[in-house]
Amino acid sequence: MSRILLRDAGDIPGDHYLPARAEELFWGRLPSDADAPLLTVRPGESVTIDTVSHEGLLEDQGRDPRAFFGRHGVPAELVLPEASELAASTHPHDPGVDGPHVVTGPIAVTGARPGDLLALTVERLDRRVDYGVISNRHGRGSLAGELPEQPGTVSVFTPVVEDASGAHGELPLSGAADAGRVRFPLAPFLGIMGVATPGERLHSVPPGPHGGNLDIALLVEGATLYLPVQVPGGLAHVGDPHFAQGDGEVCLTALEASLRATLRFDVVPAGDAAARFGELLGPLAETAEYLVPTGLDPDLDVATQNCVRAALGLLQARHGMDRHLAYAYLSAATDFNISQVVDLVKGVHARIRKADFA
Structure with a gap:
């Protein structure tokens, strides 16, 4: 030490x-x-x-x-x-x-x-x-x-x-x-x-x-x-x-x-942001492997729903993906993780693999 x-x-x-x-x-x-x-x-x-x-x-x-x-x-x-x-x-x-x-x-x-x-x-x-x-x-x-x-x-x-x-x-x-x-x-x-x-x-x-x-x-x-x-x-x-x-x-x-x-x-x-990410109402992270939309709310269920909606909007804007198909993709291929449950407002983030859309 x-x-x-x-x-x-x-x-x-x-x-x-x-x-x-x-x-x-x-x-x-x-x-x-x-x-x-x-x-x-x-x-x-x-x-x-x-x-x-x-x-x-x-x-x-x-x-x-x-x-x-x-x-x-x-x-x-x-x-x-x-x-x-x-x-x-x-x-x-x-x-x-x-x-x-x-x-x-x-x-x-x-x-x-x-x-x-x-x-x-x-x-x-x-x-x-x-x-x-x-x-x-x-x-x-x-x-x-x-x-x-x-x-x-x-x-x-x-x-x-x-x-x-x-x-x-x-x-x-x-x-x-x-x-x-x-x-x-x-x-x-x-x-x-x-x-x-x-x-x-x-x-x-x-x-x-x-x-x-x-x-x-x-x-x-x-x-x-x-x-x-x-x-x-x-x-x-x-x-x-x-x-x-x-x-x-x-x-x-x-x-x-x-x-x-x-x-x-x-x-x-603003114009570039809309084309790349859609209407982004909250934080979005990106790593070498993932796009990471987020959802926040005092209720963990609502935070998860907000994260799913953010992920749907991202896929629609970035890849032109139909909403029902994006929903199916997220269910089959994307992990939704709990960021934290201890900060009054709870957080959920999704890990969308960028390689899936190469």
């Missing part, structure tokens, strides 16, 4: 760099059209963005990252200064009103207008530390009222270990000193990728047409997220970094830990 990627240090591959400074971060809220951009870029340019995980600095964990991680054997010099600075600051954060997430941004993209799509392509994700946290809190998670079994938040410290097969998270099988271990592969991604909305700053937890806390684990390096622009310039923002997550994120959080992300920003004009 020796890695720490400090602000202004290490490899910064983007055309621009946006560090995480406590006085500029959003904590529990997302930027709105009233917030001035920290950076303005041209379409096609990339930005290296430092993100900070909220786990280890929240009020129910003591709001002191050095003390929290120190109890798990992490020396103070391996705790990100930004986390300690934010926790020690007078930054307004009310856990009863605000979300938990730390958000970096906003970034304006020249020429982005409502009706366009803003495309955020993940070019590179670098771990800033070699540990993370998986938390379960009372009243939340998929088994609210059943877990946690005891009072208080359960925050499971999770070190990163590396071997010949790559980097993994590691957990004990029990609390016994001689317990065995389980390892799982890392697949870093940003849980929050969004654009600003008009009016008040939105709560950071529920996702929506603006993107936000989508928690789609497919958004790893090489993936692109398309978001309908809500305000001039887009005002993109990112946060909620993960080292790994299973679809559903059933416990409430997955392996939460800080990342340095390099994203490329592009604008898809």
